[in-house]
Amino acid sequence: MICVVLLAACALVPHGGATDIAASQAASAVQSSAGGDSITPAMRIDRAAILAVDPQRLPHASDDTWKDFDIAKFEDAIVLDRIARAREAIVRADFALALGELHEILRRAPDFPPALHMSGVLYYRLQRYGDSAHMLARYVEIAPERVGETRMLGHDLYSLGRYDEAQAHYERVLAKAPHDFEALRGLALSLWRLGDGAGALVKLGRVTELAPRNDEAWSWKASIAFDLGDLKIARESAERALSFDAHEPRTWFTLARILEEEGQTEAAATARSRFEALSQSVARVRNAETRLLLDPDDAQRFVAWLDACVAHGAPGAIRVALQRLSLAPRLLENVSVSRAELDACRALRDLDRGAATARTLELRASDDQRAWRALHDWFESIGDAAGAARARARLVR
């Protein structure tokens, strides 16, 4: 209910006022969460309050405050403690709570560089590109030599449709680090968005020289070559991209279009089917992940996400979900979570983790039919006939 009241207040009062209300709610939310590790419904609501804070209204330091900043010499224990808590929350993928800590730091020590950096990255991950750009621009002002933050600022500007500014930032990175292939790829896409497809293709060629296994670069190369009408390069690039990552819908989409253009209608239809299936499964992963944002410890939502990752099949995404699970011991107590974990281990052929999960699940499964089905499939996949028989017996019963 606090959330509803808070948002109603936001709609009724001028912008600045709403932000202030949200800020104080957020501050108390962080305070209340700092003491213990149990997540209550009230804290769930407070995450919304933290996300309602406008970070662009946080106070700024004067220009030379952090001129010679050295974290090793920094002594404010409260700030350092909050930074540690923010890091811990990030590891648990609890981005909202991490941001709450960072906001408090930035109120106490305006423009504290590590907090600017971390919140810039977090807002980027939350797709709040304007806020991310604001934080990173402040950071880059303080530390203009930093390549990674300048590159990420380029990504923010690209995502906001400010392609010429993104181009300038990528070029700045490349002036300092000519082999930074991520910046080069960003530059290529900015050029493409600005209408220079030929220039983009040249840059992507350089990316694939520097990082020959970079599937994203190959995939973009395919898209842009197709756009320019060079079907040969487009097709070769799409096939290369798929050899590194066969789960990326965009590449299948481009390949389908290339094949259609080449008159290979049957092959094109097959590629389209693959694209449609992957596209739907990616959407399911994305939706499930979004639902976790305000409630990262909700077992049901976590299961939906992990199941969606397994259904999509991209090993990288499944690994990320499993890593996150490893850092949330409370979730592991849930039978449905263990069932989803076992399915994920089977998809990855992770024998060690799968064996441990299977042992635990077998003890806790009780009459949960989905758990026994997962156990049965796991034992079958590793050739454990006895285990499979045990699970089958529970299924039958």
Place this chain on the structure above:
Amino acid sequence: MFRSIGERALPGVVTTCGSTSKNWIVEVNGGGVLLGDFDLDGRVDCVIVDGSTIERAQKGEPGFAPRLFLGNGDCTFRPAGERWNIPAGRWGMGGTTGDWNGDGRLDLVITDWGASRIFTNDSEKGFVEVEKSGLARGEWATSAAPLDFDRDGKLDLVVVNYLAFDAKTVAQKGSGSCNWKGHPVMCGPEGLTPTCDRLYRGQGDGTFEDVTEKARFRPKDAGFGLGVMTFDYDDDGDTDIYVANDSTPNFLWENQGDGTFTEVGLRRGVSHDANGREQASMGIACGDLNGDLRPDLFVTNFSGENSVLYLSSKNGSFRERSAQAQLAGPSLGFLKWGTTLGDFDLDGDLDISVMNGHVYPEADLAGTDTSYAQEPQLFVNDGRTRFTLGEFADVGPLKARGCARADLDDDGDLDLVVVNVEGPVMVFENIAKRAESAHWLRVRLVGKDGNRLGIGAKIIVAWDGGSMASEVRTAGGFQSAVPAEAHFGLGGVKKIDTLRVRWPSGREQVVKEVALDRILTITESDE
């Protein structure tokens, strides 16, 4: 480019679309604008389709009635009077116009969250609702468009449906179920059930037969339909249909010429953007931008997704050219709805107008990279299908939705009528500075059969060194309708040598030595 006529244009006309807090998805679409000459006085009139509130709907009370305003020929309108009253439905969305019974008078369809309704235009009684029209009830219809898909001379109808909505079962804002960029917002469309669109075969008397199944107008998966456009994309003489879907792939229905359709959106490259991402599409504009005499498509999308320009190519496929046309970046932060293609400055190429405004009042909260009220946009074509952002009007941000274009003051250029959620309906007079040498032509058709307005006809004008094509339609893209005529901005062209009409009946007709700067009416000949 435009000047708001202000209160004088449509005195006191505002529309209602639920509460200002937008707790439910049914509260966000806003209303539509249907432009056409209903009283046959030669001036463009205007039907404004109004909505309702959740409270009225839950009590079983009707929504607010659609209203006809008669054009004064100077970008202003007056109430049409009791004779033209249109009864209220449950919650009006938009609709379309066409001559369903072939009597030469412009009839109506009003789309609704409840039941879409057909009205015929009677010279004595005004609008008369067709009791057993054959249109489905209990669906949430958004846009509609007339076409003669089977070329029998009787107008058929496509109605686009959004989703199955019931306030009793859909989670409310603040329930914790739905959030956007970390802010709790109203739920949908994701998580709700999309509803299939419908195709109706006209009987020539204002009634229709549902041929959705028979015509195979059924996609593999239904989409959340919002916009519709009729056009002959493959130039084979029959009318195809494009549907803009919210959060699901868009459809291109290819008319097979035998009474059936095949969905070819993905195959033809118009279902997703160039990267294979499905978008939340709203409005559609159609016209020949690349000069190949085939129609191109411009589709508006949600904030964070750019508007998409699909240009036709020789093999019948489309290529997304939003970036090359410089339409991508400037559109990204806006939530885009009604859109029109028209040569607003009469310089011989098509420009684009886009109406913007977010669905979430929460767009004004932190971190959204957008805002609730947004400026309308005008993209001015430099003649090479590259656009620059022009000055639309001195009007400030709006919460705009449906819009339609027409020459409201008969001066040859195109004006706009725009529905603004939680604000007055706005009329924008075109005040573009035009070159002295700039010419124009408006072409109206009178068909022989029941399709009296010649909907689906293709018109090609040719002059020494150039040509231009347009189709006659009333489909306005998003919940709206435009007058059934072709408008050509001709720039410095001094003389049109030939004007060729390909009628929906298949007949071809050529008019030579066409005088410019006028409204030309062509009657279908027997030959």
